[in-house]
Amino acid sequence: MKNKDLKAKFLAGEGYNPWYNLALEEYLLNNLKEDEIILYLWQNENTVVIGRNQNAWQECRVGDLEDNEGKLARRLSGGGAVFHDKGNLNYTILMPRKKYDLKEKLEVVLKALQNLGIKAEFSGRNDIIFEGRKISGNAYYFGTKAAYIHGTVLVDTDLEKLVSYLNVSEAKIKSKGIDSVKSRVMNLSEIDKNLTVDELKEGIKNSFAEIYNQGQPLNEIKINNKDKEKLKDLYHKYSSWEWRFGKSPDFDISLNNRFQWGEIELKLKLSSAAVEEAVLYSDAMYSDLIPKIADSLTGQQFKVEKIVAAAAKILNNYNWPEQKKELKVKEEFLNWLEAELKKIIH
Amino acid sequence: MEIKLKASDLPENIKKAEVTSIKVKKGDQITAGEEIIDLEANKTTISLTAGQAGIINEILIEEGSEIEIGTVLLKIDTNFNEKETETEIKKETKNSKESQITIIGGGPGGYVAALKAAKMGADVCLIEKEELGGTCLNWGCIPTKALVRSAEIYNNLKNAAQFGCSAENINFNWDQIISRKNKIVSQLTNGIKSLLKKHKVKVIRGQAEIVDKNTVLIAKDKKELIINTKNIILATGSKPIELPIVATAADKHLLYSKQALDLEELPQKMAIIGGGVIGLEFAFIFSRLDVEVTVIEYLDEILAFLDSDVITEITEAAAEEGIEIYTGAEAKSVKATADQQALVEFEVSDQKKYITADKVLMAVGRQAYLGDLDLEKIGIMIDENTGGIKVNEKMQTTVDNIYAIGDCTGKTQLAHAASHQGVIAAKNILAEKAEMDYNTIPAAVFTAPEIAAVGLTEKEAANKDLEIKIGKFPVMANGKALTLGETRGFVKIISDAETDSVLGGTIIGPHATDLIAEITLAVNNNLTTEEIIDTIHAHPTSAESIHEAALAVRPEGALHYYEE
Numbered sequence: 001m002k003n004k005d006l007k008a009k010f011l012a013g014e015g016y017n018p019w020y021n022l023a024l025e026e027y028l029l030n031n032l033k034e035d036e037i038i039l040y041l042w043q044n045e046n047t048v049v050i051g052r053n054q055n056a057w058q059e060c061r062v063g064d065l066e067d068n069e070g071k072l073a074r075r076l077s078g079g080g081a082v083f084h085d086k087g088n089l090n091y092t093i094l095m096p097r098k099k100y101d102l103k104e105k106l107e108v109v110l111k112a113l114q115n116l117g118i119k120a121e122f123s124g125r126n127d128i129i130f131e132g133r134k135i136s137g138n139a140y141y142f143g144t145k146a147a148y149i150h151g152t153v154l155v156d157t158d159l160e161k162l163v164s165y166l167n168v169s170e171a172k173i174k175s176k177g178i179d180s181v182k183s184r185v186m187n188l189s190e191i192d193k194n195l196t197v198d199e200l201k202e203g204i205k206n207s208f209a210e211i212y213n214q215g216q217p218l219n220e221i222k223i224n225n226k227d228k229e230k231l232k233d234l235y236h237k238y239s240s241w242e243w244r245f246g247k248s249p250d251f252d253i254s255l256n257n258r259f260q261w262g263e264i265e266l267k268l269k270l271s272s273a274a275v276e277e278a279v280l281y282s283d284a285m286y287s288d289l290i291p292k293i294a295d296s297l298t299g300q301q302f303k304v305e306k307i308v309a310a311a312a313k314i315l316n317n318y319n320w321p322e323q324k325k326e327l328k329v330k331e332e333f334l335n336w337l338e339a340e341l342k343k344i345i346h
Numbered sequence: 347m348e349i350k351l352k353a354s355d356l357p358e359n360i361k362k363a364e365v366t367s368i369k370v371k372k373g374d375q376i377t378a379g380e381e382i383i384d385l386e387a388n389k390t391t392i393s394l395t396a397g398q399a400g401i402i403n404e405i406l407i408e409e410g411s412e413i414e415i416g417t418v419l420l421k422i423d424t425n426f427n428e429k430e431t432e433t434e435i436k437k438e439t440k441n442s443k444e445s446q447i448t449i450i451g452g453g454p455g456g457y458v459a460a461l462k463a464a465k466m467g468a469d470v471c472l473i474e475k476e477e478l479g480g481t482c483l484n485w486g487c488i489p490t491k492a493l494v495r496s497a498e499i500y501n502n503l504k505n506a507a508q509f510g511c512s513a514e515n516i517n518f519n520w521d522q523i524i525s526r527k528n529k530i531v532s533q534l535t536n537g538i539k540s541l542l543k544k545h546k547v548k549v550i551r552g553q554a555e556i557v558d559k560n561t562v563l564i565a566k567d568k569k570e571l572i573i574n575t576k577n578i579i580l581a582t583g584s585k586p587i588e589l590p591i592v593a594t595a596a597d598k599h600l601l602y603s604k605q606a607l608d609l610e611e612l613p614q615k616m617a618i619i620g621g622g623v624i625g626l627e628f629a630f631i632f633s634r635l636d637v638e639v640t641v642i643e644y645l646d647e648i649l650a651f652l653d654s655d656v657i658t659e660i661t662e663a664a665a666e667e668g669i670e671i672y673t674g675a676e677a678k679s680v681k682a683t684a685d686q687q688a689l690v691e692f693e694v695s696d697q698k699k700y701i702t703a704d705k706v707l708m709a710v711g712r713q714a715y716l717g718d719l720d721l722e723k724i725g726i727m728i729d730e731n732t733g734g735i736k737v738n739e740k741m742q743t744t745v746d747n748i749y750a751i752g753d754c755t756g757k758t759q760l761a762h763a764a765s766h767q768g769v770i771a772a773k774n775i776l777a778e779k780a781e782m783d784y785n786t787i788p789a790a791v792f793t794a795p796e797i798a799a800v801g802l803t804e805k806e807a808a809n810k811d812l813e814i815k816i817g818k819f820p821v822m823a824n825g826k827a828l829t830l831g832e833t834r835g836f837v838k839i840i841s842d843a844e845t846d847s848v849l850g851g852t853i854i855g856p857h858a859t860d861l862i863a864e865i866t867l868a869v870n871n872n873l874t875t876e877e878i879i880d881t882i883h884a885h886p887t888s889a890e891s892i893h894e895a896a897l898a899v900r901p902e903g904a905l906h907y908y909e910e
Contacts, residue, residue: 052391053366079389100357125389140390142357144381176410177366178386249366250409 006037006099008212010205011221013042016086018049018073023234025092025150026076027227032094032146038221039108039208040092041201044084046070048165051079051139055175055248056273057302057344058168065165074244075150079139080180082152083162087187089197091204092150100147102126102140108211109136109153112203118191125181128153133186153204155197156189172344177249245273245302255340259332261325266337273302285329289318304341308334347400349420351413352610354521355394356387362414363387365407374402376422383407383419400424415611443548445471447775448562448575450554450717453480454761455752456581457538459768464545466776471573472547473554473564479535480583481753482761485604488534490627492527493607494792497634501794508831518635520612527607556719559745577747577775580726580735581768582717584753587710589619592680599688600680601707603628612637613704617690619677620709621648623791626660628707630793633669640670640701642677642692644710649791652852653804655818655838659854660793663834667794672699680706714754724748732756739781741771749775763787786870790859795821795835798862801850801869802840813843817875817899821855823907824894825886832856837895839865839875846874851895857888864892875899 011028013021021042028038047070048060054074056062059081062072084090093105103126110128113120113135120136123129128136128151138151162185188195209218223231237243248270256265262283269277278297280290296310312334320326356363363385370382376396385392400422407419447463449456452474460472477484496518506513542549552566562578564571586602601609603624616632618625621643633639641648641664647657648664648671664671678691678698687702714734721728727736727744734756741749749771752764766782773780788800807814821827821835835855841848851865868878878896883889894904903909 051386051389053364053386076391077389078386078391102357102359138389140357140388142390142392144379144393144395147357178364 005035006095006212007033007035008209008218009036009038009221010208010218011038011040011223012201013040013090014223016043016045018044018047018071018084019238020231020235021090022049022073022075022238023231024223025094025148026234026238027231028092028094028221029076029141029143029146029148032096034096036094036096037099037212038092038094039205039218040094041204042090042092043086043088043197044071044073044090045086046161047073047084048081049073049075049084050081051178051180052076052247053078053177053249054081054180055173055177055251056245057248058173058175058251059166059180061165061168063342063345070165072244073238074247075139077139077141077148077150078178079137080178081166082137083157083165084152085157085161087154087156087158087189087197089153089155089200089204090150091153092148093208094146094148097143097145097147100142102149104211105149106138106151108208109151109204111207111211112200113153113188115207116192116195116199116203118188127183130186130188130191132184134183135186135188137183137185153200154185154187155195155200156187159185159187172253172255172340173251174254175249175251177251241301242272248273250276253344255337257336257340259329259336261329261332264333264336268297270302275300275302275307286318286321289314292318302345304338304345307341308338311337347398347422347424348418349396349398349422350610351394351415351417351419352397352521353415354519356385356392356415357390358519360387360390360392362412363392365409365411365413366391368405368407368409370402370405370420372402372405376400376402385413394419396422398422398424442572442574443471445469445548445573445575447471447577447579447772448473448573449579449581450556450562450719451480451581451583451752451754452478452538452549453581453583453752453764454482455583455764455768456480456579457542457768458765459579459581459751459772460547461541461545462769463772463776464542464547466772466778468772468776470547471550471562471575472542473550473552473562475551475553477535478538478542478549479531480581481604482764483534483538484531485607487761489527489531489607490603490631491792492530493523493631494627494794496523496526497631498794501634505831520609520635523635524608554717554719556721556724559724559747577749579741579768579771579775580717580719580721580743580748580750580754581752581764582719582754583715584712584759585715586708587713589677589708589710591677592706592708593682595682596680596688596706599682599704599706601705603707603709606705606707609705614638615687615703616640616705616707617642617688617701617703618707618709619680619690620707620711621645621671621673622709622711623649623789624712625707625709626664627792628709629664629669630667633664633667634794638668638670640703641672642675642690643671643673644676646674648673649797651789651803652797652799653838655804655836656797656799656852656854659835660795660797663793663795675699712753712759714756716754726750729756739770740774741767741782742774757784758787760787760789786866788862788866790862792859795832795855796858797852797854798858799850799852800862800866801848803850803852804840807840807849812849814849815841815843815846815899817841817895817897817904819891819894819898819904819907821888821891823904824855824888824891826888826890827856829886830856837861837891839878839892839895839899841875841899846876846899847872848875848878848896851892853891855888855891861889861892864889 136153253268265281267279278294280294296314300306315330367384383394404421446469448471500518503513503516552564555563562573615638618641621641675692675694681689688706729736735750751767770780791797818838822833838852840850848868875896883893898904
């Protein structure tokens with residue numbers, strides 16, 4: 001038995017805060033011993049989690065989400081954006097890098113579903129599907145010492161919300177990094193309306209114990225105060241703007257509009273979600289004003305209020321030759337800029 | 347050097363990836379194990395670490411680049427550290443030590459001599475500048491056998507059906523094969539370390555220099571150590587012969603056995619120059635691991651020290667394995683092609699031939715390595731024919747308190763011969779008479795099938811005009827061999843036509859290298875074939891073939907085989 005030499009352990013997540021849950025996941029990863037394999041089950045509430053190398057705004061209607069008190073989180077693993085609520089269960093299997101074996105580890109979840117009487121199978125992308133529709137999607141982290149696979153299992157998630165948050169209208173962003181792949185998803189409750197998240201948890205725990213602990217009860221990991229103290233830094237990382245948005249791969253934004261007084265084209269080049277380069281074209285504004293606006297945007301974080309404020313400052317301080325035109329241009333330009341950015345940051 | 351993306355950097359299901367973050371820049375000094383690049387592929391984020399320390403000269407990828415196994419990521423300068431430390435070595439302090447025997451070189455000659463001498467009560471210093479165990483343990487016999495075994499297991503898996511078994515998705519992981527090998531090597535070298543410690547042998551790390559016949563100087567870290575010694579045993583080993591036919595541009599394709607044991611990844615095609623023991627063992631290892639192998643041998647036969655019936659057998663086995671062999675072929679040049687391959691030019695009966703390969707293994711033999719010691723200065727003479735240190739039967743050099751053993755004597759290049767020479771030297775130093783006999787040194791070749799030989803061959807008998815009798819028994823007729831599914835080969839025993847003493851023997855077939863011990867014992871003790879015949883051999887074993895071959899020497903012939 002090749003798995004006998006691994007000590008199988010279990011941890012049940014507490015609470016529904018994605019930033020804490022992801023911090024704990026990374027904490028387990030960083031402290032994984034060479035002979036350990038850990039199953040960690042956790043849930044988030046009203047959350048969109050994007051892949052490590054995704055653009056937050058391109059993948060999620062961040063504004064809508066935050067307006068509804070939802071949270072955007074960025075995870076360590078690759079892949080695309082997912083929506084989590086209490087109808088969804090997340091699992092993570094953490095293992096030493098040497099023991100990384102996708103098919104074998106995914107078997108835990110597949111077995112659990114099959115034991116619950118669900119005719120689940122693997123798809124070509126290593127997702128778990130039922131009659132062609134995805135019920136569980138996975139992503140992976142292959143680190144220098146330890147690795148994990150983690151994924152979602154949809155029990156009775158609000159699929160309407162899922163669609164509304166993740167369906168970003170054809171954005172004006174051109175981004176590097178990873179695009180999400182849309183899949184047809186379904187809830188397990190459509191197959192078995194009595195199935196609960198708790199039953200699924202037990203099922204996954206049991207099949208994990210069967211495969212990695214000869215069917216014996218699993219050793220439970222306790223998160224003590226010392227651990228919690230150490231978790232603070234990681235929590236700070238996962239909740240920070242710099243991680244969630246700042247880690248977006250380089251992207252470009254191109255905005256243009258024809259005003260009564262002329263045409264405007266604004267191109268922003270963003271790196272680490274801050275403006276690295278701004279170029280403004282206009283046949284209407286004064287030629288010395290144009291580079292001043294562009295300059296003021298450079299270095300700003302990609303936040304509506306910051307960008308609009310920077311542009312406003314320049315426009316307010318500019319020594320306008322024609323007072324009347326000033327007001328109109330300034331107002332229309334700033335309104336337009338704010339509206340366009342809000343569409344993106346939505 | 348170039349840092350490439352290796353298969354072991356990635357999970358097994360991933361071959362290509364996108365660069366998502368580069369954490370280093372040109373000019374940075376990186377350490378081994380440092381995270382340098384992040385990738386994403388197939389929903390997996392992957393952290394790459396530097397396998398080696400160095401200074402980054404060039405970064406050949408950018409964020410967003412699609413890379414695959416083999417893509418060159420960085421170029422680094424790895425020499426910066428050595429340069430610094432070289433200048434640091436200063437003569438700060440001088441220490442001195444007394445010793446009865448000082449041994450230079452910790453290979454199978456040196457460390458065995460040290461153990462033997464220590465067991466006999468001597469006070470021994472052993473000096474080693476690299477690794478205890480020498481070439482044999484670190485870069486020769488042992489690591490190659492570890493690879494032979496992995497290749498054999500992979501081959502068995504492929505042929506599982508032959509045994510009524512089945513295996514799917516058969517594969518191997520080169521990195522894991524290498525790390526298994528490394529583990530075995532370190533287990534053995536640690537074993538030697540503790541043996542030496544237990545016998546109170548002082549092991550000193552450093553480069554030795556012989557000041558005069560009683561003084562050895564060792565450069566060790568920043569210090570120098572002087573040993574005043576009564577006797578010295580030189581056991582400095584050998585190094586590969588380098589043919590001056592490799593263009594500088596092709597250097598990156600060139601391997602010697604040492605590098606072949608630590609290849610980062612397996613090539614698709616390998617050319618091996620030299621069809622001797624080293625060349626052939628590697629040919630079988632790599633070929634069994636699905637590398638296309640071509641062997642280029644200068645002589646008219648591979649493994650030319652063996653009898654031609656053995657050569658025919660192993661040549662057939664090699665052909666079946668898919669190894670391409672050119673004999674009577676002189677390698678002329680190795681150049682680099684525009685598409686990053688080596689082009690090997692060679693001549694067979696005045697006809698020029700060319701092959702391309704990803705790697706070229708140079709295995710044209712080894713020559714005595716004299717440890718960068720200025721031996722002639724103190725009166726030690728070198729044998730002009732072999733390039734080795736001149737020694738007598740007691741292993742004494744031309745300076746009477748200095749002995750030499752092993753490969754540096756240019757006699758045989760076998761670990762077990764070196765160990766035996768070491769024992770002989772230790773005994774003579776400690777006033778116990780002993781002389782070295784080179785006639786009964788068995789040779790073992792780990793091809794598939796294995797080959798082992800000891801004593802007289804048919805070739806030698808013909809050269810010396812000796813009257814001999816020959817008995818041969820085919821492995822095919824041995825029950826154990828049939829059950830193993832390895833039926834190629836035979837056992838051959840050569841005896842004196844007059845006295846019936848066993849003079850030599852060759853075994854090609856399963857377990858040949860283990861079975862040769864019996865024939866060696868017979869040759870060394872002048873046993874007759876009758877004495878072998880009268881010895882009961884267990885059934886069913888491969889050793890029965892020796893019994894049968896001994897019978898075949900005699901007129902009545904083998905019991906379980908007849909020739910029509």
